[in-house]
Amino acid sequence: MKRSTQIGLAAAGVLLVATYWGRSGSPDQSEDSLVYNSLAECRAGGRLTSTQCDQRFREASANHLRDAKKFTSTSACETEYGSGSCQSAVWNGAPVIVPALAGFMLARSLAQGGGAAQPLLPPTRQAFPPGSQAPECQQARSSSGGGGGGGGYGGGRSSSRAYSTTSGAALVARSGTASGVATTSTTSRGGFGSTARSYSSSSSS
Amino acid sequence: MAPRPDWQTQVERLGFAFHTIDGETYWDESTAYAFTLDEIERDIEAPSEAIEQLCFAFIEKALASDEILTKLAIPAAHWDFIRESWQRGDRNLYGRLDLAYDGRGPAKLLEYNADTPTALFESSVVQWDWLEQAMARGALPAGCDQFNSLHERLIAALGQLREPSPYRLHLTCVQNSNEDKGTVDYLMDCAVQAGLDARFTFVEEIGLLSDGRFCDGANQPIETLFKLYPWEWLFRERYAGNLATSRCQFIEPPWKAILSNKGLLACLWDMEPDHPNLLPAFFEGDPRCSGLSPRHVRKPLYSREGANITLIERGQVLDQDDGPYGAEGFILQDAAPNLFGSARHYAVLGSWLVASQACGLCVREDASPITKNTSRFVPHYIEA
Numbered sequence A: 001m002k003r004s005t006q007i008g009l010a011a012a013g014v015l016l017v018a019t020y021w022g023r024s025g026s027p028d029q030s031e032d033s034l035v036y037n038s039l040a041e042c043r044a045g046g047r048l049t050s051t052q053c054d055q056r057f058r059e060a061s062a063n064h065l066r067d068a069k070k071f072t073s074t075s076a077c078e079t080e081y082g083s084g085s086c087q088s089a090v091w092n093g094a095p096v097i098v099p100a101l102a103g104f105m106l107a108r109s110l111a112q113g114g115g116a117a118q119p120l121l122p123p124t125r126q127a128f129p130p131g132s133q134a135p136e137c138q139q140a141r142s143s144s145g146g147g148g149g150g151g152g153y154g155g156g157r158s159s160s161r162a163y164s165t166t167s168g169a170a171l172v173a174r175s176g177t178a179s180g181v182a183t184t185s186t187t188s189r190g191g192f193g194s195t196a197r198s199y200s201s202s203s204s205s
Numbered sequence B: 001m002a003p004r005p006d007w008q009t010q011v012e013r014l015g016f017a018f019h020t021i022d023g024e025t026y027w028d029e030s031t032a033y034a035f036t037l038d039e040i041e042r043d044i045e046a047p048s049e050a051i052e053q054l055c056f057a058f059i060e061k062a063l064a065s066d067e068i069l070t071k072l073a074i075p076a077a078h079w080d081f082i083r084e085s086w087q088r089g090d091r092n093l094y095g096r097l098d099l100a101y102d103g104r105g106p107a108k109l110l111e112y113n114a115d116t117p118t119a120l121f122e123s124s125v126v127q128w129d130w131l132e133q134a135m136a137r138g139a140l141p142a143g144c145d146q147f148n149s150l151h152e153r154l155i156a157a158l159g160q161l162r163e164p165s166p167y168r169l170h171l172t173c174v175q176n177s178n179e180d181k182g183t184v185d186y187l188m189d190c191a192v193q194a195g196l197d198a199r200f201t202f203v204e205e206i207g208l209l210s211d212g213r214f215c216d217g218a219n220q221p222i223e224t225l226f227k228l229y230p231w232e233w234l235f236r237e238r239y240a241g242n243l244a245t246s247r248c249q250f251i252e253p254p255w256k257a258i259l260s261n262k263g264l265l266a267c268l269w270d271m272e273p274d275h276p277n278l279l280p281a282f283f284e285g286d287p288r289c290s291g292l293s294p295r296h297v298r299k300p301l302y303s304r305e306g307a308n309i310t311l312i313e314r315g316q317v318l319d320q321d322d323g324p325y326g327a328e329g330f331i332l333q334d335a336a337p338n339l340f341g342s343a344r345h346y347a348v349l350g351s352w353l354v355a356s357q358a359c360g361l362c363v364r365e366d367a368s369p370i371t372k373n374t375s376r377f378v379p380h381y382i383e384a
Helices: A037-044 A049-067 A076-079 A133-144 A194-198 B007-012 B037-063 B066-071 B074-088 B121-137 B150-159 B177-192 B240-241 B254-258 B263-272 B287-291
Strands: A006-009 A014-017 A085-089 A094-099 A104-105 A118-121 A164-167 A186-189 B031-036 B094-100 B109-111 B168-172 B197-201 B207-209 B224-227 B250-251 B281-283 B293-302 B309-315 B314-322 B331-332 B346-354 B357-365 B374-379 B380-382
Touching: A006 B121, A006 B177, A014 B121, A037 B031, A049 A118, A049 B254, A076 A085, A076 A094, A076 B109, A186 B263, A194 B094, B007 B066, B007 B121, B031 B037, B037 B066, B037 B074, B037 B109, B037 B254, B037 B263, B037 B346, B066 B074, B066 B263, B074 B240, B109 B263, B121 B150, B121 B177, B121 B346, B121 B374, B121 B380, B150 B357, B168 B177, B177 B197, B177 B224, B240 B346, B263 B281, B263 B331, B293 B374, B357 B380
Parallel strands: B031 B380, B168 B197, B168 B224, B224 B250
Antiparallel strands: A006 A014, A085 A094, A104 A118, A118 A164, A186 B207, B094 B109, B094 B346, B281 B331, B293 B309, B293 B331, B309 B314, B346 B357, B357 B374
């Protein structure tokens, strides 16, 4: 395939997943985004059978433990993922702290057949700074609090829900607007932009 | 093809705000261009990467030659700044090669938008979604594809522009341009998905801190700056003298100033005459101009969106676009013999490079042979 497999846009609050069309396969026509927050949501969605949901959820849970970043303390994990976003687990016989499973994502056409479910984690504090006024951030923080083996993350179906992936990428997220405190002083402003003002045409091409 | 009956709603749901510009359709899905996979890989993808490699060879040559840098009208005060960015290996994010191609013979390089290309969001997202929907409703057969992994490549490349990553990235463009702001908003979205701390500030808001660094409108120091604002303007404005001491990593990097200059076309031809993907081109005043075909194009070294470009045939001006550019000189280039044209319009291909890898295509149509800011964006697909 020479095109992107999926496109997430925070500003528009959409997550688009490419349909992979086999040479003879018939496509899944549904336009639903195949991101589920919990096993219950998957079952209620009616797209997959209850058995398929169970299986996908087990996969996501297994991959979650395998792929999620492991911490030795809850505070270290919460520093990265936010308060109430982490859970304890056992990995290779040792106790670890990992960000909780916040949901799972299926490539649309893979939902019925093979292909592992991808686990989704709570958004990172870096992408969603505490105290940020951006609505997605507030939602991400206030609805945070997974915990428990495979508990759900987030409440109702919103168009701009935030996650991160096990590789650390933010998914459907908007950056915070909090700004730090500069310790240096600004000596001047407006030293760029004069050419654009003097030209009527665009600065890009 | 019939446009989707609700195409405006469909593209707006993606956040595409400039599908209509000054009352004229810009996103035009009444037509689509079909390519074979062979055409894409052999005629677009491979030559694009070959041209990029040739450009890198040219940068090496240009940075060692005061004569070439002078010909390119790059102010001497910034030569070291540019040289250092190349020697440090400052990474680049993206660029768009504009190509003439009609399916017969090799694509020909018209110009390289190496510094501030737009049409990115519609290439990466809007035409991608158009294809998904076209296949879902049966307007195109199942199994079609598109030369367009821009979205994935941009996120990956943004994460790797600076070490250690994630890092803080400022993004900037001028006020009062929906198209530029739309492009930067999209890249900011990609940057957030790459895990970066992404912040926007308008070019006009940028300030200078007492320690020599630039800052955003909230006085936050700028360490890495994506600027949808051309180097040749930055080099000539009030803060020009502060660029080299700002300790800022710029994207695109300063060395892109060597490529985002139509003098490049004459220089590449000089390096590789008869290269299959290049058109003969010379600086105006070069005696070799007399060897150009009677149908040729006069382009200012710096020009955007077709401004000040003139198409000449046997001394007669066939088409020209007025504009403010040209003070720094011109090049003459043979008119492409393989520009796709029909009775109604012409089409220019834009071949996208992300981190110097060819990974996407856009097609723009115009009623005239010069692609301008009034051109229409038309989607493409790869046949099943």
